[in-house]
Amino acid sequence: MRSDSYTFKILRYDSTEHDREPYFTSYRVRVIPGLTILMVLLRIRDEIDGTLAFRSSCRSAVCGSCAMVINGKIDLACRTQAASFGTDTIILEPLPNLQIIKDLVVDMTPFWKMYEKIKPYLIRRNQNPEKEIPQTEEERKRIDQYVNCILCASCYGACPVPSKDPDYIGPAAFAKLERFVLDSRDERPKRSLEAVNDDKGVWGCDMVLRCIDACPKDVRPTDSIVGLRKQLLKYKSKKIFSMGKDED
Template identity: 45%
Template sequence: MAEKTYEIRITRQDPDTGEKTKSFYQIPVIPGMTVLEALWYIVDRIDGSLSFRYSCRGGVCGSCSMQINREVQLACQVQLSMLPQGTIIIEPLPRLSVIKDLVVDMKPFMNKYNSVQPFFANKKLPQQGEMVQSAEQRTDIEDSVKCIMCGACYVVCPLVYKDADFMGPAAMAAAQRFAFDSRNEQGKQRLVEVNGLGDFHGCLKVGKCSHVCPKGVDPARRIEEIREYVEALSKNN
């Protein structure tokens, strides 16, 4: 009897010519093997020319987001045995330009994240000790701080697809995180003063971002919270 294997099909792209090809690999069945481990298996044992990103292999660093059977996921969190039978299809994140194989250019995503000025810049600080924040106040940011910048929400957002300037869900969740943090002296007003309002209105409420987020940030809900604040603001004016 032939040894049982998984077949994996990977979309490749040559960095020099831009030519796209598909490579097929047979991977032996090893209990618990993740897609990321399978990719390393390929590089170490079959084809050293394959390129992908990796770091923590434990679902916290956000490096290995890619399309697995057409779903955007972290390769380190998907075990081969969890996938339906048949060839496993692995492709780079969509809508970002490919550097090589599964490595895409994350800079547009990162730049948009940075553009919301995602940082504290409090001028008044306590002389002694910490700024007090109740556990309840902290719940306003407890989901948005879980973001690992994997870009999954960004590449599935239909508005990012339509409008290259749209900041996208992760950056908006970061905007929410800083505006809704009870300790930030800029307060929610920061959404108007720092971030402008255009993109918050732009969200089409499709909710794909929350569906693909591997960490439960729920960007759609975060954007909704921003919208509720902004609408209350315009009513008051």
């Protein structure tokens, strides 16, 4: 089996050291086929530099905690093969649009704040249903891609809007909202979509589609933005034709 030593240039920063700018540290690590970027990071931390900080948990592209910029592209460290780049220098940086706490660990608070805003759970008129609410296969298919979201924030990091407007709700939250709007069991009132009916919401999207490129689970947040815009227009025109009377 072929093996080579690669250089991993990793952005280092400690938010508690106020007088020090971010800088890169290089590590040489032997790479064998099959070694993921996450395994490289674990090796560096365990064998070379115990001060290196990064997040991980499942190691199998499920928990969403290891998203970062790998050679200029956002991806999950645990699903990216170190030998897949055709270069023996690999640069690792934290997710953009979020403050660095330490090295590759970012403060996810703004991401979760936006996520909470859209009420990311099933809403029923009767809060205590006595039996389960079944779905047909067709109904389940409508939400398939959005259910796959693992909340890794890759799309949020790739989006150009949060850096201009930190109050922009962002692609992951829109994808989750659409997941519930399309869910046959959800009964949230249409008027609740007003929460995303402005430039901080779905009308703030620049439609550059970077969220789609960045998503490791093939979710297309832009589809959700288009879907929500359509829902809002439909709701608005219905409201106008019913002389301002809200049906919900």
